[in-house]
């Protein structure tokens with residue numbers, strides 16, 4: 387960080403904002419997924435990275451999700467980013483929110499607000515969650531006035547996610563595919579055109595009718611469209627993953643940890659070796675039902691111009707075999723894939739894909755499934 391930015395950040399850190407108090411951790415006895423813990427402090431040596439690469443590989447092959455600890459943010463920094471994350475929801479007027487609404491359908495981009503009730507969930511019920519999405523280059527767009535004093539901090543947060551979390555994990559993944567360590571990181575440049583971004587997200591309690599009509603599902607089972615998604619663990623239990631045995635398991639809150647999963651683009655680049663993970667959001671257990679749930683994420687994609695072709699030079703993929711989702715030459719670029727998925731999400735007509743309630747839509751010739 388240069389001196390100017392550092393000075394500015396220190397000045398901004400002293401800006402006081404109301405503290406966002408999370409719900410207490412649930413006492414409910416839930417069936418939790420058993421996830422690996424990746425200790426990034428071990429990534430300082432090649433020996434450590436080779437060991438972590440094995441663990442990440444097992445985790446992405448078996449569960450599709452893992453925790454990361456020792457990622458370089460203290461618990462105070464974590465708390466601070468959640469305080470900032472609540473500003474676009476709690477401290478921006480409804481009128482101002484409209485001015486900064488994202489134009490998903492027109493632009494295929496989430497930048498700005500995703501308003502409440504924009505997506506169809508089920509049986510005529512629409513979602514009760516709002517996002518505010520910020521490109522990692524925070525200067526790309528204007529932001530609501532109450533958020534402006536915090537842009538240097540949000541910019542530093544994006545930079546931290548990119549350099550200290552995303553790239554180190556991509557190095558482990560490159561190693562796990564027996565490729566040069568920088569292979570995947572080079573496809574995810576901070577300065578390239580692309581939509582790796584910070585998302586703040588707030589879920590609001592729903593009424594009984596909405597819960598009944600959707601069977602308690604708040605966000606249907608889906609895969610993320612990018613390569614990796616980084617989620618800052620918070621206490622409200624709502625996130626579930628579809629495990630290999632076909633059952634949904636809860637993600638347990640882990641103080642000060644990150645929760646990471648693979649998305650479509652990682653599945654395409656790895657020729658199916660690292661499948662995109664299916665996850666959903668459901669009503670929390672009884673003791674947390676009256677609380678809001680605030681989320682902080684860093685959603686990662688490759689540079690927009692990267693063609694999502696399997697990394698066929700990988701000796702691992704040569705041994706394992708490659709599953710192609712597209713005919714040779716028909717692979718979309720990252721930009722085309724994320725635009726198509728963003729335009730369609732929660733808006734398109736889903737068609738039944740089986741008799742168990744799975745639905746699908748066809749994007750760039752590829753069936754994209756939604757799980758209930």
Ligand SMILES: O=C(O)CCC(=O)C(=O)O
Pocket residue numbers: 587605610617624625665666667681
């Ligand atoms: O809120 C969560 O925990 C997950 C949200 C999610 O899956 C998404 O925004 O893609």
Ligand SMILES: [Fe+2]
Pocket residue numbers: 608609610665
């Ligand atoms: Fe997701």
